[in-house]
């Protein structure tokens with residue numbers, strides 16, 4: 001193979017990659033520039049042109065004064081609602097998943113495979129199926145329209161995934177490690193705490209990113225199980241875009257959409273490299 | 287103290303019985319080696335002793351305590367695993383400390399124990415490293431250190447040297463032997479390596495299919511095997527097994543075109559068994575070039591047609607045929623060269639240590 005051919009191949013690959021990257025990034029670019037234009041410029045100008053002068057007023061409005069239905073307080077209150085839902089839901093489901101995974105992977109008991117099968121099945125249950133029974137249950141528990149109720153729903157729904165992640169990670173850890181620790185006098189929790197958790201960083205990152213993205217981006221549970229004061233940001237964004245007082249304010253819509261997406265973007269930027277590493281990492285080498 | 291008594295121990299996984307009634311009495315301070323082909327249940331037996339697997343039936347005593355249903359951590363046993371099973375996120379020092387911390391030893395005592403163990407095993411310079419930064423031999427030492435730190439009543443070693451290269455293996459073997467001399471703690475040790483078994487053991491238990499075939503000193507196992515399996519399993523190069531016809535309590539060997547009537551030690555037993563064919567077991571070192579002064583009363587001279595020779599250095603193995611079956615002789619290198627070129631060699635056969643087996647059952651006669 002000549003170096004000429006090699007160069008040609010390279011060029012082709014890079015052209016394709018750059019081309020696809022551009023296609024992927026184009027919507028983001030349009031959102032960003034649109035959010036920085038004023039409404040006059042949007043109406044008259046070109047969709048992909050850069051803004052003539054940068055204008056943050058749409059962002060300010062989206063954050064604290066845009067109307068989402070009858071209220072006009074912007075996304076800010078809902079953003080904090082989401083934070084209050086996501087953080088406990090992610091933490092609780094991840095921690096429970098780690099415990100479950102540890103037990104299922106390293107402490108075989110009668111019916112443990114059955115249980116794991118049932119949990120796996122949980123991954124495939126569509127949202128829609130549980131909507132009504134869950135609503136009944138929440139009402140019965142007195143948790144309808146509350147943050148606690150929403151956290152509970154997300155935790156329950158997320159446990160199947162978090163358990164699966166941790167179980168598959170822990171299964172690759174040699175059983176001899178547990179045996180050695182048992183002979184060393186460590187009990188069930190000591191082994192989990194002192195041996196398994198310290199080598200779980202990659203899978204924690206994977207699980208947290210996954211759960212964070214799922215729960216932050218969730219719309220269906222949010223719209224069904226939340227009340228006026230507890231709606232998450234996705235629901236508010238939908239209301240904001242659908243509420244038009246006067247003309248459509250594309251710049252505010254775009255800014256709001258970016259605000260709603262920002263936390264997940266941030267999580268990926270901060271922890272993304274661990275994400276890939278965690279997905280590909282097998283067990284920790286002895 | 288550290289004596290182990292195993293009575294009628296069985297272990298089943300579901301329908302399949304892996305250990306079929308093991309009886310062993312291991313003395314305090316004894317070095318016991320478990321050998322046997324892969325899958326015969328050695329590791330399972332170790333795990334049962336350690337309490338990591340539940341016993342299906344039978345009893346287990348350590349010292350005078352019945353530990354059949356005692357939690358592994360309360361049996362006062364330390365184990366070195368084949369994979370070493372070092373805790374990957376902990377430094378070497380914390381690996382060694384772990385067992386002591388879990389048992390709530392005072393900190394000062396832990397510190398001094400770690401120091402002593404590290405010094406004994408010469409791993410002081412490695413204490414701050416993680417297991418992944420160690421070589422195989424160093425990991426092995428750390429695993430031993432972790433076991434030693436607790437000064438248990440019994441050590442269990444499951445093929446601890448099998449991941450090391452040949453040279454290191456010999457070194458560590460010697461060290462383990464020294465260590466045992468020094469500590470005097472009971473050791474149960476699994477290995478595949480014949481030499482390891484012969485050199486380390488006070489006694490050897492040879493297992494097959496979940497049954498102990500023979501339990502005895504290395505000398506007994508080697509020279510007085512209980513059956514054909516044990517005779518075949520122990521010793522390298524392996525024992526010769528030649529099917530022979532019996533005549534007046536002697537066996538007939540056809541070699542180099544001539545028939546020889548050869549005297550064997552167990553004449554009486556052979557006669558009373560009433561067998562007309564028998565399997566003669568004879569180790570290759572008993573078939574040599576003629577040597578002066580060898581006179582056990584069981585010496586015969588014959589010639590052997592040599593098909594092929596294999597020089598091993600200190601001596602040469604020559605392959606020929608007796609009764610149409612392959613036989614190995616162990617010649618000096620000089621005679622070996624001659625045998626190879628001439629295709630024929632004069633040999634002396636010493637049947638003083640020959641053993642006889644029933645051709646059908648493989649039982650010793």
Ligand SMILES: Nc1ncnc2c1ncn2[C@@H]1O[C@H](COP(=O)(O)OP(=O)(O)OP(=O)(O)O)[C@@H](O)[C@H]1O
Pocket residue numbers: 299304322323324325326327328329330331
């Ligand atoms: N958890 C288990 N479930 C079912 N069968 C098992 C289990 N563990 C071991 N066995 C079976 O028990 C038998 C003995 O296994 P064991 O590990 O004790 O063999 P071993 O003598 O240590 O072999 P090796 O020399 O290869 O280590 C094997 O046939 C194995 O397939």
Ligand SMILES: [Mg+2]
Pocket residue numbers: 328329330
């Ligand atoms: Mg084994």
